Amino acid sequence: MEKAKNAEEYIAQQRQMIASNPDCGTSYYNLAVALIGMQKYDEAEKELVKALDCSPGLAEAFVQLGGLALRKGDLDACLDYNKRAVKAKPGFSEGHGNIGFVHLQRGEVDEAIQALQRATYFNFRFVQAFASLGSAYLMKGMIDESIENSMKALVLAPDFAVAHNNLAIAYLEKGDYEKAADHCGRAVQLGYAVAPEILKEIEKK
Structure with missing residues (x-):
């Protein structure tokens, strides 16, 4: 209490x-x-x-309103508030990160990459944005870029499960099954729900 x-x-x-x-x-x-x-x-x-x-010009307030909109499942309002945040403060990495996250949720990968790159440019310790970039590049089939950004996330936060999951998939694509199994194991250990087909694929190898 x-x-x-x-x-x-x-x-x-x-x-x-x-x-x-x-x-x-x-x-x-x-x-x-x-x-x-x-x-x-x-x-x-x-x-x-x-x-x-x-x-x-209080960019942080726009970002908080975006977060409340996201709670209600309103991606459009979330995107709008975060765009207003970065208009008020162009170097506001959290706003760019949230814009990237919404685009990623909608499958708008190119827009997501653009916004997330800005987020990491303005804040080179933005773990979530690096991990999301890893996901976005994976969706685009840009495996090396995906690995690079997921690794950057892990340098900042070694137990970031999403980054381990992305690396498992990326290394699987590259045919490096040992590294894939390694990162998959870490993701599972950290409580991440790795897709069953990924687990199967790794076990098969």
């Missing part, structure tokens, strides 16, 4: 700050993030809109 009490205290503080300075977008944003932490998503959405009314 201690945590909720702290979160509630924090929320109360943010509300006080808003009361004393109602034009501060950051206070609305901080309040919204705390509300998201407590799973009060509808309330959070209202505060994010207020944050942007006060500070239209």
Whole structure:
């Protein structure tokens, strides 16, 4: 219960700050993030809109709204909010990463690659974006590029299961069954649901 009490205290503080300075977008944003932490998503959405009314260039607020849209399964709104985020702050890697993620979900691989490359350009420690690039290149049949980006993800986070899964598939494509089995084993160990046909293929070899 201690945590909720702290979160509630924090929320109360943010509300006080808003009361004393109602034009501060950051206070609305901080309040919204705390509300998201407590799973009060509808309330959070209202505060994010207020944050942007006060500070239209608050890229982080657009990204949070994109995240809330994604929770509802609204990929169009998620994409739109993240595009507005990178318009407000062109070097905002998280926005580019989310744009890439949405394109990937829709099977728009070229657009995904473009956005994810931007994400990793602006943040060379963006594990999720490197792993997603690994997936995107795999979909395009660009195996070496897929391996390169999945490896970059693993340098940053050795236990990133998606990257291990992508490497298992990529090495399978290259006929390097030992490495494929290695990465497949790691992905399974880390709780990743490797596709049954991949497991079968590796066992066969």
